Amino acid sequence: MSPVDRSEDPEPSERFPAGLLFVPVRSGPAGCTARFFRTPLGGRTAVGFTSAARLTATLGTDQACIRLCEPALRALAAPLGVTTLTIDPQLSAPAADRTAATARERENSWRRWHPQHVGALRVTGAAAVAACLNLLIG
Template structure:
């Protein structure tokens, strides 16, 4: 069986590298990895740093933090943002201001 390389998003600040964790809608945290080096930039944004730990190392880092699930190659599930259609009409904006 071939070893899957996990490209895991990290934040690098100076000499410190921090593993990025993500949350589900219910608040539970997940560690996320990608099977290709290009995938994090395609889903998150360009210039995103990543590290390549093996799955056992990733589990070793996240288990003490209460993260028990690793997600490989997640897909964005948020609805697309509409351009001008997302703006409320003047009447709807007035109702929002009064609430």
């Protein structure tokens, strides 16, 4: 048996060029911007897909995308502190329903309190403190 030459095997930590990627984007006031995602541990990551079919299978048919090569995507993400690149993720969580959260926040907001109600709470609190002092002083 002849020895196997492993001198050409890359190290696992080496980055491989992924070629041209389908990068999910969202529209904004200045045009489209790349979407960044979170890893399961909460870190930020740039995401690219090797085919439009993989992007559609993961993010849905309404997801817009642009074509970027891996170095361009890394250069775009680096100034934002995003150093991780995930290629062809298999799963994505649905976006949070911000409308329901905003409605709950408005219902429980201190801004909805009427100034007279706040004043009544202050007067009631002051009366309770005075009553306690009367009991202590006696």
